[in-house]
Amino acid sequence: MSKEQKSHGSGKADSSPPDLRKERDQFLQTFSKGAKLTEEFIKDYEQMQRRMGELEAENTRLRASLSADTAMRDLMDKIDRLEHEKRELLSRYREAQAVSTQFSARAEEVESEFANLANLFVASNQLHSSMSPRGVTRRIKEVLAQLVGAERYCMYLVNADGSELVPIASEGIAGDKLITLRVDNSRVGEVLRTGIAYVDEEGDPSRGTLEQPSAVVPLSVDEKVVGVIAIFATLAQKRKFFTIDFELFKLLGQHAAAALVAASLFAQAERKLPGLEAFLDLSV
Amino acid sequence: MAEYSCLIVEDSPMMRQLLVFALARVKNLRVTEADDGVDGLRKLASARYDIIVTDINMPIMDGLKLVKRVRSDPVHKDTPIVIITTEGSQEDRQRALQLGANAYITKPIQAPQVIATVKELLKID
Numbered sequence: 001m002s003k004e005q006k007s008h009g010s011g012k013a014d015s016s017p018p019d020l021r022k023e024r025d026q027f028l029q030t031f032s033k034g035a036k037l038t039e040e041f042i043k044d045y046e047q048m049q050r051r052m053g054e055l056e057a058e059n060t061r062l063r064a065s066l067s068a069d070t071a072m073r074d075l076m077d078k079i080d081r082l083e084h085e086k087r088e089l090l091s092r093y094r095e096a097q098a099v100s101t102q103f104s105a106r107a108e109e110v111e112s113e114f115a116n117l118a119n120l121f122v123a124s125n126q127l128h129s130s131m132s133p134r135g136v137t138r139r140i141k142e143v144l145a146q147l148v149g150a151e152r153y154c155m156y157l158v159n160a161d162g163s164e165l166v167p168i169a170s171e172g173i174a175g176d177k178l179i180t181l182r183v184d185n186s187r188v189g190e191v192l193r194t195g196i197a198y199v200d201e202e203g204d205p206s207r208g209t210l211e212q213p214s215a216v217v218p219l220s221v222d223e224k225v226v227g228v229i230a231i232f233a234t235l236a237q238k239r240k241f242f243t244i245d246f247e248l249f250k251l252l253g254q255h256a257a258a259a260l261v262a263a264s265l266f267a268q269a270e271r272k273l274p275g276l277e278a279f280l281d282l283s284v
Numbered sequence: 285m286a287e288y289s290c291l292i293v294e295d296s297p298m299m300r301q302l303l304v305f306a307l308a309r310v311k312n313l314r315v316t317e318a319d320d321g322v323d324g325l326r327k328l329a330s331a332r333y334d335i336i337v338t339d340i341n342m343p344i345m346d347g348l349k350l351v352k353r354v355r356s357d358p359v360h361k362d363t364p365i366v367i368i369t370t371e372g373s374q375e376d377r378q379r380a381l382q383l384g385a386n387a388y389i390t391k392p393i394q395a396p397q398v399i400a401t402v403k404e405l406l407k408i409d
Contacts, residue, residue, distance in 0.1 A: 108396070111309070115395030118305040126298045142298045145370070149392035237372035237390045 116244045119147055123251055127259045131271070136263045137169045140229075140256045145171065148245055149238035150231045151206070155219075155256075156181065157227035158192060165192065165228065173232070177210060188230055191216040195225045197249055199241055205234040215241065217249045219257035226257050288406050289314045289331070293324035293338040293350060294368070299391075303337060303368070306395035310402055321345025325353055328360055335406055336360070337398070340369040340380070348383055355384040364405035368393060 016024075126139045137155070144150040152172035156165035165181040165188065183189045191198050198216045200208065208214030210232050219227040229252060290313055294300045300317050307315050316333070318324040320342045328336075336354060340347035347367060354360050364386040369376070372390040380388050387401045403409075 111396050111399075114309070115306065118302060118395060122298055122302045122305065125301070139298070142296060145391075146296055146299050147302075147392055149370075235370055235372060235391070238392065 127255050131266045133263045136259045149235045151235045152232040155229045206236050208233045217253050221257045287312045288334040290335045291333045293318045295342040306398045321350040335364045337366045351383045
């Protein structure tokens with residue numbers, strides 16, 4: 001390096017023309033400003049990058065949160081739908097259960113009705129299946145014992161002038177108690193006079209007595225009362241009369257005496273059937 | 285579908301008829317009637333029955349003797365027996381159950397009770 005160059009480089013002995021110096025200084029100033037600006041720009045750039053990173057992270061977080069919210073909303077919707085479905089199913093189940101209960105109750109009623117009808121059919125069938133007075137009497141007793149559950153009872157027929165009731169058939173009553181009864185104001189006499197059955201609906205029919213029978217049923221033939229059946233006591237396990245018993249009493253009242261009278265007439269006719277001429281003038 | 289057979293042993297024709305009516309409500313149940321214990325044993329010797337329904341008070345051979353005989357019969361020793369009787373006391377019930385009866389129903393019978401008992405013993409729905 002020359003001496004001149006050295007002194008120029010150190011700046012101590014600046015021998016360059018003043019305008020060049022000025023230009024150099026301006027350049028240096030501009031350069032320095034540019035460098036400063038660049039530095040600032042880099043700083044800003046770095047800051048912006050950091051900020052962008054932060055924003056991206058926040059964005060990701062927000063997106064994740066948003067999708068979680070949507071999933072949550074979907075889940076809540078689904079729960080609502082399922083709750084609604086559950087309520088509907090429960091309500092339908094309750095309806096079905098109510099229908100089923102109604103159906104069971106109805107089926108039970110039908111079965112009970114069927115059983116009652118079977119009882120009545122069997123009783124009626126039995127009453128008319130014999131044409132001997134003894135056979136009919138035995139069947140009346142069967143109905144009373146087996147279907148009604150009577151333990152002590154007596155069937156009375158009224159005498160010709162209607163003043164006395166004569167025992168015809170009985171069960172569970174000592175011989176000395178089987179006496180002809182006067183048609184008076186007793187329970188039996190009243191039923192004979194009015195033709196209306198007496199049935200103790202409140203008390204325990206197994207605890208009836210000879211004086212206070214549990215049931216007295218009038219026996220009719222052609223709408224005329226011709227006797228009564230008095231039930232003095234039922235079997236111990238029979239603690240009350242049921243609907244079927246009332247039906248059986250009605251059936252006995254209307255059929256027992258008629259069957260007995262028919263059998264007696266048939267016996268009197270020496271079991272000879274009437275000739276065809278007996279049926280020709282029926283005008284039906 | 286399984287078919288079941290039932291033997292009714294009862295001396296009263298009316299009760300037999302009533303029991304036949306009642307048991308006709310049990311699906312696939314074939315019913316045979318016998319009018320006393322001896323007739324019942326005769327029928328048990330000639331066929332196999334899934335259930336026996338018997339009265340107690342019968343002429344010739346009563347229901348309790350029939351239960352005893354059935355329990356010693358190798359073919360029917362495990363066959364369910366339903367007693368139907370007018371005897372309602374606890375002692376009568378105990379005696380019948382001790383002899384080997386499976387159920388005890390007192391008269392007057394309620395058909396639904398007889399049906400339910402037979403179904404239960406035959407394990408029918």
